[in-house]
Amino acid sequence: MIIVDVVSSPASRTGTLAATASTGHSVGSLVAAWLGSFSESGHTRSAYSRDLGEYLDWCVRRGLDPLSVRLPEVQMYGAELAAATNPRTGKEFAASTRARKMAAVSSWYTFLVRAGATDANPARDAARPRYDRGHSPTTSVTEGQAGAMLASAGGSEHRTLEPSAVALTLALLIDLGIRVSELCAAEVADLGQRDGMRVLTVRMKGGKVRTRPLPAPVASLVDAHLTERDAGRDEPLVTTRVGARISRHQVSRLVQRAAAQAGVEMPQTITPHSMRHTFNTIARQRGAALEDRRDALGHSSAAITQLYDHVALSLTGDPAHLVAAATGRASD
Template sequence: MSLSAFISYLKLEKNYSQHTIKAYERDLVTFSDFCREQHDEQDMVTVAYPLIRNWIVHLSEQGVSNRSINRKISSLQAYYKFLLKVGDITVSPLIKHRALKTSKKVEVPFSEMEMETILSEIPFGDDFEGCRDKLIIELLYATGMRRAELVNLKVSDVDLSSGLLKVLGKRNKERIIPFLPSTAQQIKTYLDKRTRLEKISDSHHLILTKEGLKIYETLVYRTINKYFSLVSPKVKKSPHILRHTFATHLLNRGADLNSVKELLGHSSLASTQVYTHNSIAELKKVHQKAHPRNKK
């Protein structure tokens, strides 16, 4: 079965995002090239596990982290699972594979003070780009949406009168997210600046470049990194950390896990529970401070 058939399966049946599909395709092409160049083996369908193990060693020697290697192997596992499904193979070569050990990834959210400083004290500028950059940060923090969801947000998805917006998440699942009056005001300010652009080539998407085109994911990342470098010493400054911050701050202030799960668009509570680490730390502080048996 060709790689193109697998890619079509991911797109049409699994409803994966274009970003995810490209990642799968990139991993599989890289493995196919390794098979051909290093071992004169061109057909991924018939490979045995020792060849995959050699690829793992090769990646490790190139300095690829265990976490990244595990992700690449996950792409292979999905491919061989598909081959099993269509009957091209009877046993996956990865049936006995065990993932490489990785250190626990700790993502530190921004503090409430850092968020307040960014949104209330940092000068963004009164031009189109300044208003747009502030809106990017405001929307990510106020709604917890993913970077790709922000990029694809349309003008028609935002209802200013009701304070709700519609997001198309992973696997084309829609969800409705409320936003704050401050966010609504920032959207109005941005839209006013947007109408003054010389040219708007994309009138459907909400957030545009100064050339009037749909923004792209790298621009969102650069925006977050640029402004948070002014207020935060944290090493990692990314759109995902803002999503992490959104969830953590809600949980710290008493939001229940199921509500946060719905807002984030997670399919299971297990995905949301990774954000409870910081809220538990906050609860411990409150407990120790308030409990009468705690001797100071």
Template sequence: MKQDTTASAFNEASLTNVHADLSAMIKRWRRYLETERRMSQHTLIAYGHDLGSFLRFLSIYKGEMITTALLESLQVREFRAFLAARRADGLSAASTARTLSSVRNLYRYLARAESIENDAIDAVQAPKVPHRIPRPLTEEATKSAIETLPELVTDDWVAARNVAVISLLYGCGLRISEALALSGDDRPRGDTMRIIGKRGKERVVPVLPVVQDAIETYTQQCPFALKPDGPLFVGKRGGRLNPRIIQSAMQDVRAALALPETATPHALRHSFATHLLSRGGDLRTIQELLGHSDLKATQVYTEVDSARIRDVYDQAFKRN
């Protein structure tokens, strides 16, 4: 299902007022991203939508069929006009920057694989994206969230499932996509678990006893037979659990505990890293546990910890 959705996003982008030769190149680019770059289905869909917006803009802006020759002839001003149109449509700076990144990726592929080049795209500056640090929950808020989850649903097995998923996000630092991609055969049977992350990168994470217990409770209460090659976490009809269900569960927790809007499933992964760092964990180890390919992505948590210390200091010494 996901692959069909991804393919349709690219097909829609590639078949609208686009010459057949270019359409075929775009499809080859998609296969390259999926098979060689091993991008996630979520990223592929985003790239497809970004490309679709770019091609639709060109079709209207230039008033002609989009060909490889047209892509080669575009000037800086025309790329800037596209970005301005995206901002006018209400896209944030971050989303606009991602759209430009998608278009650049296509041009890099065309230059390398199809001998179609345009240096103008490299001269276009992406909009500045404000530097933001992750917003983790406090240890107290995380504990309260996990304790509150079972109170917000009526089915015991659903409550156990939600607790197991959230425990994996916080206790092991998993992405929600990684947790929900687990199969029945992936469930921990010892104190470690093998995780397949972004672009097929494999890592081994330790599994705390409390997380093992949460998963065991769920598997015992689940009314469906969890097959070794089937999903570990299932919905009420027995199919693979949709991430929206967990996002909705966290939304209910936010309302119940008056937590900020930043208290999302992904914030639990941030909380895992931040709390581990504050307890003396080293960056390299945290990097490996999170599956970050670049240490810079992990170093942001040092900013989180410093900000937390400053807040504590300000609260302790603020003047009346």
């Protein structure tokens, strides 16, 4: 459970979580109650759980009572985030990531004010990083490269995944455009039939549920993987060689490896989220309407889908191509 992860570890956080608010509730129970308010969005709850845990650890290291801090302390935390590096990448946190971390802290304090556990939200007026919401760092691949990735998947040797799992994973990411979290969470029981078509029930962010059709090639890959495993309905849809649920890390490594095999430049920049951009771009180029793409991707607004469009169109339509052609340096 995510709540257990925040409340019970690491050990250094125990004293802080056991502290009691004026309402008689412990900090740990207030954290759990706050996380429970995100019950409709597992993705948001997971991210905010990690973010608040990092903030509470910071308070422990500074000897601060999180129920008593004021704006200067929260500002100090934000400043340290700006100078910190992501332990997973060794790079500085992106501005959008730092903004989310500060938003998580502010959200928790807003909850505490409403619960009567503190008198004010010290993070409300804290400075947050500015960033261009119209910019996305996500790198996509072309239709031809996506086809090459899918074509090479079935014969790809993988240390922890059978070829059928590799092929199905890439097909679900590219042909359906689902999120990596949705893929990892999918169950065999989510498969079904509707209107004469094979379908997959996808449980999305924000508690949304979409029934997505499985095109014939994808349905065949589903059958091949399940037959190879002799899978029951109560099992994960995609599993490793030992029958464990596929992980986000395994999917990320798989995508980068497939991109390299397909000849994609800088394959290390290709992520599972890149496949969602690829799905949207191919669907748009093939004539799919904006609302249909929005619904398939599970976006909360058409503006988010249009951001995906903007990322792709801003590169192909950049005047640099015209200038290079006019000056005689266009590529053959």
